Amino acid sequence: MFKSSLYKIVYNNCKRLKVSKFYSDSCMFEIDTTYYCNKDNEKEIKHNIEIRKGVGNIRKVLEVYEELKDVKISDKKYQPLREQLHFELEKLPNKTHPLVTGYKEDPVVIHTINSKRTFSKEPFEFSEITEKLNIMRTDKLGITCGNRSYCYLGELAEVEEALIKYTVSKLLKKNYLLISVPDILPHAVLKGCGMSPNSNRTQIYALDPTLHGPDLYLSGTAEMSLAGLLMNSIHEIKKLPLKLAAVSRCYRAETSSVVEERGTYRVHQFTKVEMFTVTTPDHSDQMLEEVRKTQEELFTELGLYMRVLDMPPHELGAPAYRKYDIEAWMPGRKNFGEISSCSNCTDYQSRRLNIKYIDGNTKSFVHTLNGTACAIPRMLIALVETHQDTKGMARIAIPKVLQPYLNGKEYIGKNKSIPKLKILKLKK
Template identity: 45%
Template sequence: MKLLTNVRKLLLLNCRQSMKQRLMTTTIKKATHDQPVITSAQLDELEQNALMRHHKNNVPRIRQLVEALQLSRHSTEEDTLQQLAAELQQLPNATHPRLVAYDNQPLELAKYEHRLHPEVGAKQFSELARALNLYRMEHLGNYTGHKSYYLMGQLAMLEQAIIQYALQSLTRNGFKLISVPDILPRDIIESCGMRTEGERTQVYKLDTGECLSGTSEMALAGFFANRQLTEQELPLKVTAVSRCYRAETSGLHEEKGIYRVHQFTKVEMFAIASPEQSESTLEEIKNLEIDLFKKFGINFRLLDMPPCELGAPAYQKYDIEAWLPGRQMWGEISSCSNCTDYQAKRLNITYKRARDRAVVHAHTLNGTATAIPRLLISLIESYQNGDCIQIPEVLVPFMNVQHSITKNKKIPETKLVKFIRSA
């Protein structure tokens, strides 16, 4: 997929500085004034990649703009070049060659089993948490709206215990903690590969034109925008805890409750690496995730995701799915991706190469250490024991040395108030 790398270089060209001439000299086969800026065969490859990834196919529009450039008489050339640059920016990243044979199905690489679960009879998270008076999601219209939730008492403590344990593990492995903002400019979010416009956008937009962040990956990537690093600093590894805001909803029965909500807490890993380091850095992030979930003692599996599940920025992606005994299903609790230079070129994240002092674009990678709601579902359903929940041993030190969660008798039931009469 060297072609896609070369095409992305066009995004750096300045429309006001002879862009047409530069476009002609940055394709795989050097173009002349009598040849198309991008050949038909090259556009075919771009289109094949977009279709394989189930991405919006804007290559027909790119073909039209390329043809228009050949016929232009300079009066509309700059406008056409600007449109072409915008369309090129919408192309997805290249795809790792090994994924091409996957079709639309992930490949299960490993399965980790730590507990025996009954095939029937296991209770679901919502039933368990309500019985223990630790959770509220229903009838919250007067408070927070649809797809929101309250965690109370020991369940709220368990959330914080998971966060602290994950941060302890990550910082011991060289990740530096950064506290990030949740409100970001839309160009940062779009540069990371998430669309802010259109019917299917998951992004909450504010009246100011800024957006609520869907993951701290975006704020962490934005922190390094227009930064030039040295090769000696790489791989640079950072982590953050943030609230994540998603406008997505789902009516699927298996995704009810806190499985898919509008806001949740997540511990995220983010790394900047050289092209030579990015493959091994992805493996490091993946192995850290596996180690975390092994120590939680839940059953989970590792998946190598097919092209149609990569989104726009990822070159390759691993997912981790946990077994949810109450729902009798696998549910995604983590993922990690190598975005190569897709985000770095859009955010201008560069480093100075040691061997020749050249300034080149870095590779960016990300991974989820813990996404709280789904991990809570897996832990509570996996560790249920009658009328109490056993706490995984690694989390006990963060839970005031409690070994189990029992019914919360201190916090009263939340009741819906429809009307309040004035005195």
């Protein structure tokens, strides 16, 4: 019954998604003027922008709002001023959880999971192991691939599929509805999720408008597609929370010169299983804890040593009210690396995408949350480095929970099916 009701919600939403110009083209979302345009909140909002190292000018917002305060909505003469107000409001970040507001530069460690593995010999890095076993290639990929690209070969590619199947099976048992999503999205959806597709520092790939039409972009995460699916929808309160999951390719124009992010730690495209939930405002804090608990359960069984972090304000993206990161110890790198995060975006996205719930005769904006269930490249780094055999790098142990998805295999060995490529010197 639970799953069928979820299917009905999504089906009805899909029928309802005749996107209005008000919310898609002009992006004139319904504003929380009670808070943002109240002079009594100016100091608090300004402080929030500063501690989050965000952009936005609350003074400008209040000045424009003051000019419009007594103007009738029907007066079209002031439409440019209304658009300016929305433009200024769009730049403001979400509120910050009161507890997080007091954090300094460093994240707060909530707790650690599992114990750190000890090695009799110096552990090897992921790139060294995969090179030795011939199970990954990051160069000589052909003319269609460039920097920060990769190919998993043989059994490592099998582990990738096993991780996806393991993760999805766990989420289905927790009543998540699996959705297959598109990887090409319009500007309105990305902007509604809090992204800035056309800014100078964007990580989003834009398709050539002369070839593919205007305002089309490659998705950086399934969160965007799932949020877009619910755009301009109304949900019955008794049908919430709505829990969705998706497996998708993620495209990001990543750049980094940080040594800790070398290799396949930060790449241009990767596979990820994403969770996206919709709930009422009074349950979103509780839902964030539930999403985090789900992540912890998924990763604990993989045998990784991890720490769970409550992130400080300057680490929050504009949409996030609160964010947890989970970092796994990567023995070869001798460092922790982020493998997952989850965020409560409260009504930041739902206001921009017009997603509401109805309680009696009252319609209110939902709260949206997202969380990474499995990001393949970093998960593989942590798994391979943690479960490596340091005696000659002959094999990698497969966690027991993944073995059923690998026909009972207990180890990854050397790939002998696909030969290593050799550079040939051609005579002129």
